[in-house]
Amino acid sequence: MKKMEKFDKIIIGAGLYGLYAALYCCQRGERVLVLECDPAPFRRATYINQARVHQGYHYPRSISTAMKSAGYFERFNKDYAFCINKEFEQVYATSSRYSWSDGKQFKEFCKAADIPCEELCPESYFKSDMCDGVFLTREYTYDAMILKDYLFEKLAVYSLNFVLKCDASIQAINKLQDEYEVIIAGGGYKTEFLINATYAGTNQILDLVGYEKFKIKYELCEIILCNVNEKLKNFGFTVMDGPFFSIMPFGKTGYHSLTSVTFTPHTTSYDELPTFGCQEKSDGYCNTSHLGNCNDCPVRPATAFPYMASLARKYIRDEYRFEYRNSLYSMKPILMSSELDDSRPTVVRTYSRNPTFIGVLSGKINTVYDLDEVLRDE
């Protein structure tokens, strides 16, 4: 058996968190391997989401999440200004009915979290009596593809130290005396420092090593990209905290993303490892121990556009028009502990030291800086 190649760090998952960690370590002179099961990086959660750079507005019932997002907001916008779209007005609204927060509470929350919010007239944007509070906020959207190109460009400088292996399906992870051994089809690698930067697959990786898994539920989510008319072009609307929706620019693509709390998740799995009815029909593309990419899946669900569109049109005024373009599907893990307050904490866990195993689970792009601390750790 030939000797396995050894790296200073091995990172599983080539999303933003994976590539960010890779760049961070390369800059410190380390030799890094990134393993990605898809044919290319940035094809799942980093790309397929609302592309919000959060400043905390989304979490009116979790001030801790809000303040953390707000803290990183400035930094992310400065560091990655080239991929940020600021050229639109982000409007947040609280529904008159079925909302867990009302306009007044939202305003007080913004004040407490120290994030800007300016009250607008509901009737200018929403149908009569639908919303009891409408606010102009400062929130941006990032373009995942531009971000990817940037990280690649940066990493290209370290071509000797940075290796990206795509289409790498991990078959086993073994903990040895003082190193981890990662086996993929047709080879294996060794490291003293392993990072699990996957998202929906996080429990599947943990399962390979035998560490305690996250208590999560899985949602198969659909983000719809829409063509919008001139009137809607420069607006993002989010009716929040309840069974509502959001339609806002999707990075710098010129499209708007349409999502809704009730219709974006198509099916849910409460199992430790993601178990879905569609997996059987996927012809081996996807199973409970290895998730395929829902967006490329032959049996991805039919679009819920009619539902989301009806919901959005029930609220926003008729002059804001949008049309279906295409759908993006991805798997989203949601920490069960965050169901109640709707918070989205970024969890960084250390499972072992010497050899080291770090896991990160985050639903937000701008808390990527949380990684710095553990990456510095020797």
Added chain:
Amino acid sequence: MSNREKNFVSGVIYVHNAENRIEKFLKSIIGVLESNFEHSEIICVDDFSDDGSVDKIKKISLEVTTTCVSIVNMSYFHGVELAMNAGVDMAIGDFVFEFDNTNLDFDKSVIMEIYRRSLEGYDIVSASPRKSTKLTSKLFYGVFTKFTSQSYKMGTESFRVLSRRVINRINSMNRTVPYRKAIYANCGLNTDNIVYTSVGGRGDGPADKKERFYRTNLAVDALILFTEAGYSFSMTMTVLMMLMSVFMISYSLIMYFIAHPVEGWTTTILFFSVAFFGLFGILTIIVKYLQLLINLIFKRKYYSFKSIEKLTK
């Protein structure tokens, strides 16, 4: 089927302790919506049922294909009016069907019949059983129609379809009115009614004690709030009593002059008559005030919901 309707419709169903009926009812509604509409949703408003209704709904929801079933669980018993408001608020359809009960006493085709009728330009189309059901209902609607000045003819309705336009209109009207049919009657848009022949035996399912009590209360409230019945009655009575007092005053004066009654009789009668005259005068004013107040503000009522469950896509 290719010729299904493009409009998005919502069906809102009121469920309160209906475990025996809900399965058959829900299945029929799902069947009609799925075979006639490309996109639809069904919202079951569970008004604090303490039987197995919710489990039944969950079971049936697993079988749906194109529609989408949700449950709104009310926190405590709200009664059909507020509970249905909660359901309709949640609905996103261009047209919304309201099913006030889960008695399947109509032929399935009636659902599409009222929908098509509404497409002809009626914002509200309701469906009523041919045989007027109960004597009490008959009496209620008789009094109601007699004492209100509106064109909408009210009667026992099993279900109805509302257009998004009328829902928007109602939203911007008085949200505090505790009786939907009265708002529908006053919305000022075109309405129509279709009468169907009841099938499948007796229409009225076994309403439980809570529901019966609620309905009786609602009927009394509705009569007092929306009709002139209470007001007319008390006004008539006070005016009548005032007239009687006036008659008594004149009578005692006449008797004083022609019959020379016992000492003190005239003063006593005069005193009582004047006092009663004044008293009824004051009552007239108070009744008038109350009527005004009722017209200005109806009882404010809110619903509170416990959770919303999306069961299927």
